[in-house]
Amino acid sequence: MSLLVVGLSHRSAPVSILERASLPSDTQAKLLQDTLAAEPAAEATVLATCNRIELYADVDKFHAGVAELSTLLAQHSGVGLEELTPYLYVHYEDRAVHHLFSVACGLDSMVVGEGQILGQIKDALALGQDLHTAGRLLNDLFQQALRVGKRAHSETGIDRAGQSLVTFGLEQLAQDTAVENWAGCKKALVIGAGSMSSLAAATLARAGVAEIVIANRTLARAERLAEILAEPGGTGVAARAAEMVAVGDELGRADIVVSCTGATGLVLTGDAVEAAAAGRDEPLYLLDLAMPRDIDAAAHRIPGVRLVDIESLADASADAPMAHDVDQVRGIVSDEVAAFGAAQRAAHITPTVVALRTMAADVVASEVARLEGRLPGLDDKQRAEITQTVRRVVDKLLHAPTVRVKQLASEPGGAGYADALRTLFDLDPETVASVSRADLNDADVKNRGRV
Structure with missing residues (x-):
């Protein structure tokens, strides 16, 4: 048996394809079960983030494995195979190992050196273990990838080379505006309560935002995140939860909005953003970290609105920082x-x-x-x-x-x-x-x- 990875990422595919090819958690589970049912694969797991989808498998035949994994990705992502194929990359054996280790170190991230990918690799392994689709090879591989990533962050300055996507996004949002820091913002609205949204809320709290509202489809998760933020041992910021039906009202009172949900459709339409921006004296800042996008791309044309999304972050991250640290990690x-x-x-x-x-x-x-x-x-x-x-x-x-x-x-x-x-x-x-x-x-x- 041999290690094979078939996938696509921000490096191989445009954002429009990545948006359509995103995999919700229930779809990931079905993809893994179907992969194991396929003849060439003995074990499998999937690494799915906002800017990459990669299917890892232990296969007994290379060409049959590539064909089967590509077909399965197309079937479960909803993007036709002919349309998806030009954006897929394939890595085999040592090249597949090299790819995952590079990903774990942040070398393949949109923001070089960011550390959040380690948590996502850990989640990918846990999913394979929970579904019993990850066997000895993938267990060993992903465990070692986590160790390699931690080693890179502890032994080099790659952390200086990269930031979290949240920090990078906030910096891009502040560029070419009057914002020197986010401490002047009275209210932030964070839509979603997952890992990325939680990181965004904590980052804004540390930056000095006066109040943070967490909106989420599951109110209990929003309430729990708000409690953590407000705890004296946490950030101590004024934080509260809101239901998703209240997002329109909260949007009108917010200075900055960060959205990262797993929704398959728009969370904030152009009309909703335009209504919130009407009559404001201060700009409305929007950071969309979701894939597919949560905020209508047309919002960037609305007067008084500044929008940064995954696509604009990909363009802004083209500069390669800290070449020495990157070489060390390599x-x-x-x-x-x-x-x-x-x-x-x-x-x-x-x-x-x-x-x-x-x-x-x-x-x-x-x-x-x-x-x-x-x-x-x-x-x-x-x-x-x-x-x-x-x-x-x-x-x-x-x-x-x-x-x-x-x-x-x-x-x-x-x-x-x-x-x-x-x-x-x-x-x-x-x-x-x-x-x-x-x-x-x-x-x-x-x-x-x-x-």
């Missing part, structure tokens, strides 16, 4: 990809080595039993000494070859050594497979406790 990624590949290749041969030693132990037991039949006068001490001697001989004969074959297997192109061992020693394929299944079950238990 070095970390390259080293970690090599180490991960070596570990996976070594792990691939382990079941074969275990099966070989099991066969050797069975031969020893059989020969000792035959000897006991021919020499019935052996006492317990003699029998134990003979058994131990035979075992030592077998262990010494197997030690150097098994150590060396593990070393060779960890090198590029070393996958064939497992096949060679099975052929040379005529090992039972089912015995090898049973060891693999046992290892997989053990790994699943351990990995589920680490997320």
Whole structure:
């Protein structure tokens, strides 16, 4: 089996395609279940954010895997395959590992170095584990990606190179305006109560906004976020929750609006924004971080309204900052990809080595039993000494070859050594497979406790 990723992102597709190809959480679950039902895939998980959709799978056939995963992405995203195909990218084996590690470090983000992607990778792994679609390969891969991302942020200055999308968006919103900071804003309206909206609310609170209103379809989540913001141990800002039906009224009283929901249609229409902007003395600032968009793009043409959305952020992030830090992170990624590949290749041969030693132990037991039949006068001490001697001989004969074959297997192109061992020693394929299944079950238990 081999690692394959098929996806699209802000680097490969225009925002108009990304908007239409977004995957709600229930659709992600159905996509993974259908991927496992497809013949080429043994395990799978999906990384879906506001600016990328990537389907990771362990497949036994490359071309069939690419065709199947591409078709499944098209079916579940609602974008036709012919329209979607030009924007898809494919990564295989080490290139797929390199891609995910780069993503985890923020190298492939719209804002280079942003750290929120680590939480999204963790969510992708958790989804695969909850649905039992992520097996040993994807568990190992995503766990290691999280470690690589954390290493990049702790060992380099990539954090200086990038900001969160929220911070970057607020900075872009303030450019070419009279706003020096957001402390002068009396009221902020945050639409949505997910991770991005929560980050936006906390960022605005720390910036000194006087009041924050959280509007969400599930009022309880909005109330909980408002409570956290208002707690003395939190930001201490004046915060309250509002139902979505009250967004129109709240919009008219807000100075800045940040929206990031999972809605499939517009949350704020052009007419609603125009009505809110009418008669205002101060500009109305709108930051749309949703994909697909929450705020009508026509709002940027309304007098007194300043709108920044994902599309304009993509244009503004074209400059590559902090080249030295980025180069450092790239070095970390390259080293970690090599180490991960070596570990996976070594792990691939382990079941074969275990099966070989099991066969050797069975031969020893059989020969000792035959000897006991021919020499019935052996006492317990003699029998134990003979058994131990035979075992030592077998262990010494197997030690150097098994150590060396593990070393060779960890090198590029070393996958064939497992096949060679099975052929040379005529090992039972089912015995090898049973060891693999046992290892997989053990790994699943351990990995589920680490997320």
